[in-house]
Amino acid sequence: MDTGALVRDAESAETLRYWQVEEKENELVFVYELAERDIVYGLGEQVRGINKRGGRYVSYNTDNPHHTDDMPSLYGSHNLLLIDGDGCVGTFFDTPAKAIFEVDYHGSGKIVVRCDKNVKVVEMDGANAYAVTREFLSLIGRSFIPPLWAFGFGQSRWGYKRQKDIDAVADGYRNADIPLDWICLDIDYMDRYIDFTVNKKRFPDLKEYAESMRSRGLRLVPIIDAGVKVEPGNETYEEGVKRGYFCTNHEGGLFKAAVWPGMTHFPDFFQPKCREWFGNEYRKLTDMGIEGFWNDMNEPAIFYSEYTGVLNALTPSPSTESEKETNAYKDYRNFYHNIDGKRVLHDKVHNLFGALMTRAASEQLDKMLPGRFLLFSRSSYVGAHRYGGIWTGDNASAWDHLVRNVKMMPSLNMVGFLYSGADTGGFGGNCGRELMLRWLAFSAFTPLMRNHSAILTRKQECYRYSGTDDFRSIVSLRYKLLPYIYSEYVKAALHGDMYIKPLGFEYADERSRNIEDQLLVGDSIMIAPIIEKGAKDRVVWLPEEMTEVRYDGNGFECEQIPKGLRRIQVGLNEVVFYIRKGRCVPVCKGGPCTAKTDMRDVVLLGDGEEYRQYIDDGFTKDVREENIITVKKA
Numbered sequence: 030m031d032t033g034a035l036v037r038d039a040e041s042a043e044t045l046r047y048w049q050v051e052e053k054e055n056e057l058v059f060v061y062e063l064a065e066r067d068i069v070y071g072l073g074e075q076v077r078g079i080n081k082r083g084g085r086y087v088s089y090n091t092d093n094p095h096h097t098d099d100m101p102s103l104y105g106s107h108n109l110l111l112i113d114g115d116g117c118v119g120t121f122f123d124t125p126a127k128a129i130f131e132v133d134y135h136g137s138g139k140i141v142v143r144c145d146k147n148v149k150v151v152e153m154d155g156a157n158a159y160a161v162t163r164e165f166l167s168l169i170g171r172s173f174i175p176p177l178w179a180f181g182f183g184q185s186r187w188g189y190k191r192q193k194d195i196d197a198v199a200d201g202y203r204n205a206d207i208p209l210d211w212i213c214l215d216i217d218y219m220d221r222y223i224d225f226t227v228n229k230k231r232f233p234d235l236k237e238y239a240e241s242m243r244s245r246g247l248r249l250v251p252i253i254d255a256g257v258k259v260e261p262g263n264e265t266y267e268e269g270v271k272r273g274y275f276c277t278n279h280e281g282g283l284f285k286a287a288v289w290p291g292m293t294h295f296p297d298f299f300q301p302k303c304r305e306w307f308g309n310e311y312r313k314l315t316d317m318g319i320e321g322f323w324n325d326m327n328e329p330a331i332f333y334s335e336y337t338g339v340l341n342a343l344t345p346s347p348s349t350e351s352e353k354e355t356n357a358y359k360d361y362r363n364f365y366h367n368i369d370g371k372r373v374l375h376d377k378v379h380n381l382f383g384a385l386m387t388r389a390a391s392e393q394l395d396k397m398l399p400g401r402f403l404l405f406s407r408s409s410y411v412g413a414h415r416y417g418g419i420w421t422g423d424n425a426s427a428w429d430h431l432v433r434n435v436k437m438m439p440s441l442n443m444v445g446f447l448y449s450g451a452d453t454g455g456f457g458g459n460c461g462r463e464l465m466l467r468w469l470a471f472s473a474f475t476p477l478m479r480n481h482s483a484i485l486t487r488k489q490e491c492y493r494y495s496g497t498d499d500f501r502s503i504v505s506l507r508y509k510l511l512p513y514i515y516s517e518y519v520k521a522a523l524h525g526d527m528y529i530k531p532l533g534f535e536y537a538d539e540r541s542r543n544i545e546d547q548l549l550v551g552d553s554i555m556i557a558p559i560i561e562k563g564a565k566d567r568v569v570w571l572p573e574e575m576t577e578v579r580y581d582g583n584g585f586e587c588e589q590i591p592k593g594l595r596r597i598q599v600g601l602n603e604v605v606f607y608i609r610k611g612r613c614v615p616v617c618k619g620g621p622c623t624a625k626t627d628m629r630d631v632v633l634l635g636d637g638e639e640y641r642q643y644i645d646d647g648f649t650k651d652v653r654e655e656n657i658i659t660v661k662k663a
Contacts, residue, residue, distance in 0.1 A: 071440060091104065092104070118161075180623065182479075182480075184490060213481065214252060275296060386408075473510070517551030536572040546560060613640040
């Protein structure tokens with residue numbers, strides 16, 4: 030069965046070396062005996078921290094804004110486990126259907142994996158988790174590389190309804206002298222929420238407007254949803270019906286479900302011709318000068334369907350098997366795909382739907398546009414990292430969601446999603462000044478750095494808070510670090526490496542292995558963000574001598590710090606980070622946007638003597654090793 034070739038190779042469950050396998054009537058059960066010292070990494074977009082021991086996780090992509098530790102499913106399914114102790118065993122369970130992972134659940138001392146019999150399993154082993162991760166990354170292929178401007182700061186909000194709202198945001202950032210590169214258009218830019226349309230009253234000439242914004246160093250990034258509105262006269266709908274590109278129901282007719290525009294059909298992304306057709310629909314916006322998109326509602330999210338007839342919006346995903354017959358689950362058992370001429374129930378391939386939407390868009394955008402483009406998605410599966418990035422969905426303006434953001438980033442890198450990040454400040458709720466500043470100080474290091482919030486919440490653009498100097502200080506740091514962030518990202522993609530890692534991937538001591546609130550960013554930087562409300566200081570563990578760098582908007586202060594524990598004070602206007610021994614970090618003067626940031630005029634911080642910097646024009650598709658140059662300390 031062709032499920033889109035998202036993963037390149039896999040083995041039979043019959044050849045496994047490290048797992049006991051039991052075949053039951055409707056599933057396979059895999060069991061692994063854990064040692065006390067073992068850390069279990071992996072599972073990508075999941076809650077409960079970097080070490081997954083003690084939790085129960087369900088890979089079943091779900092539109093779920095309730096990002097709490099008792100919720101087993103979020104928007105993506107990334108079925109990689111890394112058991113790291115005296116050596117490391119890595120296992121990837123490649124199945125498009127639901128999979129359940131109980132990892133030392135209730136102190137069992139075992140990992141128990143339950144999944145559909147339609148599974149291929151990849152086993153790897155090596156000296157440590159980092160080595161095995163790199164082996165896995167070499168298997169699944171090179172990560173998506175967006176253009177340079179996508180590494181700039183982005184602003185978004187559900188509620189920018191018209192052109193003047195976007196103008197106000199652009200003016201607000203420029204007048205406050207806070208850097209900005211892109212602004213998202215949420216569903217209100219469309220004509221009645223219909224994909225690939227523009228509301229002419231709100232945006233009279235989007236092509237001219239996109240060009241005028243680009244002249245100011247800003248890009249527009251519109252949203253595209255998965256459902257196509259059922260409406261005669263809607264070109265996308267009529268073409269999809271004519272060509273047989275939509276999913277079908279039990280009776281063989283077209284399945285209908287309601288999302289934002291009302292009743293919709295879902296494209297059958299498992300059909301290669303459908304992917305080509307749907308991806309070509311993006312041309313209606315690229316012809317207007319659009320160079321970036323975010324795909325949403327592609328789990329797929331369903332408000333209600335022709336079968337259940339019940340509103341599913343904001344329904345939590347089940348936390349126990351007894352809850353599995355919620356309406357959200359029933360809907361996925363009510364429509365079908367055409368895969369290689371066979372009729373396949375959506376539930377059996379559910380986790381691939383959003384990933385194949387990303388693939389559909391990416392493959393055609395690559396043909397349409399002369400240079401690189403921005404594309405990120407809410408729903409995902411391993412392999413989709415080759416086609417776009419992801420954001421971590423509808424989080425909340427809460428300190429524990431900042432903590433989850435920190436701990437989720439390395440797990441996403443383990444499964445190839447280098448271009449990732451959360452909604453800075455939180456999507457739902459009202460973000461206070463302190464939380465926004467601390468979240469920005471972390472997001473300054475993540476490849477996707479976007480401030481996004483929901484309609485009816487507090488407007489959380491940086492310039493709206495008091496004391497804009499503090500916001501300018503932190504966002505400007507991002508632009509001063511661009512030579513490093515861009516270089517480390519591209520080198521990680523080229524070399525099949527991670528951009529963000531846990532400390533335990535580089536340092537073998539037990540303290541480093543068990544720290545979850547400090548991360549390695551690229552080859553040279555360690556970060557230790559403030560993630561507690563009211564905290565003015567924190568304890569930092571330095572596994573080796575490092576250079577402590579403090580930035581407060583006025584320049585960099587550097588100090589050599591010996592190995593060990595250190596308590597540091599960090600003001601709301603400051604960011605403190607560390608440079609590993611013998612390494613350098615290039616910094617530049619920054620600018621109001623990436624187009625006005627000179628990436629070649631750099632100064633090296635740290636006690637190393639040189640840095641290997643990746644430099645190109647920021648757009649070329651020809652990303653290659655030859656663009657890496659050696660910069661020596663003056």
